[in-house]
Structures are given as C-alpha cells and as structure tokens.
Amino acid sequence: MIYKPLTFPLRICKLQALAKRLPYTYDKYEIIQTEIKTRTYGYKGEKSLEYPFSFLPDDFRIFFDLRLHNGTHFFQIDALIVTSKFLLVVEAKYLSKSPLVDNNNQLIQDLDGQPKGSLSPFTQVFRQRDQLEQWIATHGFPQVPIYPLVASSHPTSVIRIEDPSYAKFLTRTDALPEKIKEIQKLFKEEVYTKETIELFTGLLLKNHQPFEFKPLPYFNISYNSLRKGVICSKCDFLPMLRRHGTWFCPKCNHTCKEAHLEALRDYTLLIGDEITSRGLRDFLAFTSADTAKRLLSACNIKRFGGGRGVKYRLPDYNRISPD
Ligand SMILES: [Zn+2]
Structure with a gap:
C-alpha cells in the first residue's frame, strides 16, 4: 500500500x-x-x-x-x-x-x-x-x-x-x-x-524534508536576464499586448482573456508567491496600474500589507501537479 x-x-x-x-x-x-x-x-x-x-x-x-x-x-x-x-x-x-x-x-x-x-x-x-x-x-x-x-x-x-x-x-x-x-x-x-x-x-x-529548489540563485541567473511578458500559447511570441480587456498576439492575432495566468505561474515558480503591482507590471510587460488592479482582483488574488507596501499572494503552485 x-x-x-x-x-x-x-x-x-x-x-x-x-x-x-x-x-x-x-x-x-x-x-x-x-x-x-x-x-x-x-x-x-x-x-x-x-x-x-x-x-x-x-x-x-x-x-x-x-x-x-x-x-x-x-x-x-x-x-x-x-x-x-x-x-x-x-x-x-x-x-x-x-x-x-x-x-x-x-x-x-x-x-x-x-x-x-x-x-x-x-x-x-x-x-x-x-x-x-x-x-x-x-x-x-x-x-x-x-x-x-x-x-x-x-x-x-x-x-x-x-x-x-x-x-x-x-x-x-x-x-x-x-x-x-x-x-x-x-x-x-x-x-x-x-x-x-x-x-x-x-x-x-x-x-521528510523536500528540497526547496530556487532556480535563479541555483544557476546564478539574475531576474533581469528573464524574458518578460505574457507568452502567446499559439505561436510562443512574447509579449502579448493588453487590448480591450484581453491579451492580443501581434504576431498571429490570437486573443486570450486568461493568458496572464500562465505568466503568473512562471513568476511563482521562478521568483515566489508574493508580488507587488509594480512587479506584476514588469513581469507581464505592461504599464497600467489600473489593469494590474483589475487582473489581480479578477483572479481572486489575496492582498496584504498597506500603503506602499501592498503585496499580493499568488496561488500556491507547489501543490499543483501537472499529472
Ligand atoms: Zn501568437
């Protein structure tokens, strides 16, 4: 058993x-x-x-x-x-x-x-x-x-x-x-x-103590070396653009409302499960603070801290298995 x-x-x-x-x-x-x-x-x-x-x-x-x-x-x-x-x-x-x-x-x-x-x-x-x-x-x-x-x-x-x-x-x-x-x-x-x-x-x-693997320090790779933006699931182009409440791929014209979820998952796996509005805009490669707010509240992502220190807790992908 x-x-x-x-x-x-x-x-x-x-x-x-x-x-x-x-x-x-x-x-x-x-x-x-x-x-x-x-x-x-x-x-x-x-x-x-x-x-x-x-x-x-x-x-x-x-x-x-x-x-x-x-x-x-x-x-x-x-x-x-x-x-x-x-x-x-x-x-x-x-x-x-x-x-x-x-x-x-x-x-x-x-x-x-x-x-x-x-x-x-x-x-x-x-x-x-x-x-x-x-x-x-x-x-x-x-x-x-x-x-x-x-x-x-x-x-x-x-x-x-x-x-x-x-x-x-x-x-x-x-x-x-x-x-x-x-x-x-x-x-x-x-x-x-x-x-x-x-x-x-x-x-x-x-x-039992699982090994906590942190990919960036492990390979000595800086955050700035990462390619930022939402990736198009059809043609792998990045960054997709935010238009009229959806993500649009300028290369193949594919649109997707939820394409940012995959990028947030990447962020959690590579950096961690806490993100600021500025961090989100940088990683997803867009500038609007309002869009950031809307995206985070639409994903039901918890907010914590106050004032300039407001952060958001992304879902815990540690418990998600792709099997
Ligand atoms: Zn595309």
Whole structure:
C-alpha cells in the first residue's frame, strides 16, 4: 500500500519555466535543457515502479521520494518499502544504450559516441542503505535488515556489470514482484511489530524534508536576464499586448482573456508567491496600474500589507501537479 505517493517533481516545473523565460542564446540554456531531460528520465524511472508495486502484499508500506537527514547529510530514496522483516531501498534507473558499471564504481554511458561517467547506481543505493541505517539508529528503532536494489526500467536497455556480485542487487522493473519474492525468502524473522511499523511510518513522513529548489540563485541567473511578458500559447511570441480587456498576439492575432495566468505561474515558480503591482507590471510587460488592479482582483488574488507596501499572494503552485 502506498503511504507516500509519487508526484511530478516541482523541480522539473521550475526548470521548464526557467527555460521558457530565457533567450535560446543564453549561455546556461543548454545546461538547463540537459537537466530537464535527465530529471524527466529520473521521474520516468520512478513512475515505472508504480505498476509492479501494485502486485505487492497490502501490508508492504511504500514511500516514494523520501528525503531525510541523517545528522550530517540529506539523503533521498526513490522508493522505500517497509515490511515487518526487512526494508527495501529502490533506486530507479531509466538508462538507454546499455551502460556499463565498472569495478571503480563508475557508470559509463555512451553519449553520442563519447563516454560519460557518473556514480554507479549500486554505490548510490548502498550509500542510501548506510544512511538509512544511521537514521534508524538515531531515532532509536531496532536495526532491521535493509536490502538495496537497483531497478532498471528502460524497455530494451540492459545495465551491464563488471563485478558479478552486483547482480543480486539489480532487477528489471517489470520483474520486481518476482525479485521481491526472492528477497522475502532471505528474511524470515519478524523484527518490527505492527506498533513499531506504525511509529516508523509516522516518523518517516514527519521527517521528510523536500528540497526547496530556487532556480535563479541555483544557476546564478539574475531576474533581469528573464524574458518578460505574457507568452502567446499559439505561436510562443512574447509579449502579448493588453487590448480591450484581453491579451492580443501581434504576431498571429490570437486573443486570450486568461493568458496572464500562465505568466503568473512562471513568476511563482521562478521568483515566489508574493508580488507587488509594480512587479506584476514588469513581469507581464505592461504599464497600467489600473489593469494590474483589475487582473489581480479578477483572479481572486489575496492582498496584504498597506500603503506602499501592498503585496499580493499568488496561488500556491507547489501543490499543483501537472499529472
Ligand atoms: Zn501568437
């Protein structure tokens, strides 16, 4: 049973908003596009766990994307399964072109004919196991066996390994239910009672701390580098112009009454959920203070502060998942 469901990563939404708001010629544009691609594959890998997990017994408690602090570092687990006899830490991978894990803990992928190295997924998942062990000790729970597992979800690609001893920690995602049955046979002793599991579950959820990704400082990009204005949904032109209470695209003549909502969403994702009338006019690229007032009140956006310090609270997109 799923206790912490998988949600679409807000970080990808923020990266997409950033890419949309930068000129194609901007020097970090490519890095951002690559990060969107890598993180989308990461999400795809995790998403593919949902179906095989649906075959697991009801008393297996499943947690996606936990981020915990072990006293020294944060660590993140793609999927954790809690049972009374063992815990399973799953690292999901969606890797094309059959990459190799060598004996030096490197994952070697072929990137347009060039080898690209990164940390082995086995090293990653073993590290997560160790960090989870520390976390369990810190919180005073009895130690329970933790099994680390890499799940490869690309439909045709194979993760090749130089060290055959890693094979038992690797499975194809579609074979997960069978692999987990095998793992179950290794652990016969009940370590956690129902009450302990209940406490453990509560503590995992309470201690989960999502990473707050702030795209502009992260990439050292200034607000002034962003492209301002309402973007036309038909032809991507910006800025659309405000005419007779609607948005008008001078390039393709498209009109839309609500085109500013998407721009406000970009603002929230990139800057934050507080905006002033001046900030709104600057980001949406128009000058009329009256229009700003009308737009904000029409969207039912809450006003706070007084005098020159009046600000508006934009909707919380942190809770909106595009799935
Ligand atoms: Zn247009």
